[in-house]
Amino acid sequence: MAMNPSTCIIIADDHPLFRSALSATLTRGLDSPSVLETEDFPGLQQMVEQTPQANLILLDLHMPGAEGFSALVYLTAHHPNVPVMVVSAHEEPEIMRRAIDHGAAGFLPKSAGIDTMMEALQAVLSGATWLPAGVDQTPIAGDEELSIADALASLTPQQFRVASMVSQGLLNKQIAYELNVTEATIKAHMTEIFRKLGVHSRTQAAVAIGQLAVHPVQSLDEFRKSPQ
Template sequence: MGSPVILVADDHPLFRAAVLHALRAAMPQADVVESASAPALGQALLAHPQADLLLLDLTMPGARGFSVLLHVRGEHPQVPVVVISSNDHPRVIRRAQQFGAAGFIPKSAPAEAIGEAVAAVLDGGSWFPPMAAERSEADAELAAKLAQLTPQQFRVLLCLADGLLNKQIAHELGLAENTVKVHVTAILKKLDCYSRTQAAVLVKGLEPESSA
């Protein structure tokens, strides 16, 4: 295997620099690609579809809680994702795991933890801090429902959650308004929702609770 390609998605330059430093120390041969927003990450994933690992911050411009994690898992299932977050509430860690992450590194963890987690996941394993939160059936159900959506439907759903009308969604995603209408109908059916508002509430549930 050549040099591993590792994507780092975080909007804080200082934190990206710290992660880069930890990665360089743990695996000097790694090729690291940085992104500071969800759209930039989308471009990086298209440019590096064979990336070996993604280190993902949950709170970035263009991201809504766990939406990016679910989106990446749906569109690039071959890329393992390790979530890095300052919110290390046990339920947030548990939800990251249920939504398909291969690992979770609290931002408060020592630099060595990044190297440890990356090595474990590149080796085909997983890396999570000890968790007190129980597995949630509601989250498991939500993850299963969202997994039925196509990448395009997922994008439409996130626009719905922002309160956009079909015409605005069509403009935003470069689609015909009729296509958006078809997507919305399919989304509501797959998610067992009877209204756009109910679907928006469902997406709201992807936002990590505060750790307070």
């Protein structure tokens, strides 16, 4: 399949062997593409900022630094002109449809063959939405999930990173160390994160962000109603 030689594709996946195999497939199947790779969400944030000419992001749902669909929500909010296609080992139709609900331009199972992959790439790069045959695009994400996604989308890039670290259980001093800022700065970010998410504690924030996990454990409404 011939394609503009300037086509730039970012692969975001934490498995180096898969990244290498996917990159080799793209190089063989496309016409001299520029293929960039990153293994975690902070690296993806930096790469997208530094590569405004990117034509497509191929995103795994499991990446260090991001919870489930949260990286997708971030990308579609902060880089709406770059289509994102989820490439995942999860093949449940419900998960594929949730990805579309959160702004994905397509969902490609990792088990897909080369011909299917090329078909999906062509569709998404042409501006269409692509899902495997037999999977419809009927919305499936619930109101609470979409509301939390909207709130996450309103976070600044740094607030998003802080929120992601909170969901991983890191303390303020640990987050400050990782981001090379003061603990007071993190506390200020936390105030804004709580306000935007509509929560009042770190635990509630973690539960809220957890709604964007591939398999959420508990809804925020359920958590609020449970004995504390």
